[in-house]
Amino acid sequence: MRYWLPAVLVAGVVASTPALAQVNAQQLVTQGNGRGATACASCHQANGAGQAQAGFPRLAGINADYLVSQIEAFKNGTRKNPTMEPIAKALSPEEARAVATYFAQQKIPVPPAPQVSPEVLQRGERLATRGHWRDKNLPACIQCHGPNGEGVGVDFPMLAGQHASYIQAQLEAYKNGTRKSDPVALMRTVAEKLSAEDMQAVAAYFAGLPAGGPATAGKPAAK
Numbered sequence: 576m577r578y579w580l581p582a583v584l585v586a587g588v589v590a591s592t593p594a595l596a597q598v599n600a601q602q603l604v605t606q607g608n609g610r611g612a613t614a615c616a617s618c619h620q621a622n623g624a625g626q627a628q629a630g631f632p633r634l635a636g637i638n639a640d641y642l643v644s645q646i647e648a649f650k651n652g653t654r655k656n657p658t659m660e661p662i663a664k665a666l667s668p669e670e671a672r673a674v675a676t677y678f679a680q681q682k683i684p685v686p687p688a689p690q691v692s693p694e695v696l697q698r699g700e701r702l703a704t705r706g707h708w709r710d711k712n713l714p715a716c717i718q719c720h721g722p723n724g725e726g727v728g729v730d731f732p733m734l735a736g737q738h739a740s741y742i743q744a745q746l747e748a749y750k751n752g753t754r755k756s757d758p759v760a761l762m763r764t765v766a767e768k769l770s771a772e773d774m775q776a777v778a779a780y781f782a783g784l785p786a787g788g789p790a791t792a793g794k795p796a797a798k
């Protein structure tokens with residue numbers, strides 16, 4: 576009797592380990608997990624390109640650890656979104672890691688040409704590369720997000736080639752406080768200094784940059 580219980584436990588662990596270790600990321604992306612996480616591909620596409628008009632962000636080529644941190648943020652409520660919250664909550668940590676790795680490894684799509692005037696684009700470039708120190712004490716975006724918006728490590732996500740509509744929506748979310756996933760309010764401090772015109776301009780600028788620097792976990796740059 577004394578040895579019976581441990582033996583059952585060991586057998587249980589052995590039986591369940593393969594299931595944990597081998598999350599089928601492809602299947603999860605295209606079919607969901609059957610427990611509330613619907614197929615990521617229906618919104619983000621199987622290649623992670625996302626859908627600009629619908630506000631579904633590109634996930635392809637973005638640092639896997641960053642993607643995991645955002646799934647965590649939807650789970651713990653520091654990031655609010657009625658669509659993503661229930662999906663994130665339905666993912667086990669192993670599944671979150673597997674899908675994040677899958678998307679990080681997808682090829683980064685070539686961004687479409689910007690749909691704004693050259694003046695707006697210039698304003699965006701100025702904000703992105705120089706900030707607005709004199710009146711607003713606003714640092715340049717590239718100081719944190721990398722010289723080409725390619726992202727830096729786990730904490731500073733890639734912006735290059737992300738959909739403008741999504742970048743703009745996130746800047747608004749930081750500004751109005753619905754997104755609080757940024758450590759020590761780094762992005763909220765930046766976003767509160769941006770006007771609606773600033774946001775539109777800087778979003779258009781980053782959306783048009785070819786993505787894929789060495790800091791990304793994915794494939795080499797798609798030029």
Ligand code: HEC
Pocket residue numbers: 603604612613614615616617618619630631632633634637642643645646654655656658659662666674675732744
């Ligand atoms: C019904 C549409 C839909 C489905 C299905 C969906 N997502 Fe999302 N996802 C969104 C939307 C919308 C956002 C942007 C949320 C916001 O504005 O904060 C998002 C954002 C994200 C982000 C944050 C990206 C970033 O750059 O910060 C991650 C990570 C993510 N989704 C992963 C997933 C994964 C993994 C799955 C599948 C298990 C999935 N999503 C399924 C709509 C969807």
Ligand code: HEC
Pocket residue numbers: 644702703714715716717718719720730731732733734741742743745746755756757758761762765777778
């Ligand atoms: C002081 C450092 C810093 C500066 C300067 C900065 N950012 Fe960020 N940014 C961050 C951090 C950290 C995050 C990730 C926060 C999180 O996890 O929510 C982030 C996230 C973002 C996101 C969300 C990306 C996603 O995939 O969801 C956008 C969009 C963004 N920044 C745009 C900008 C723009 C535009 C500027 C310049 C006007 C800028 N940032 C300047 C630190 C910075």
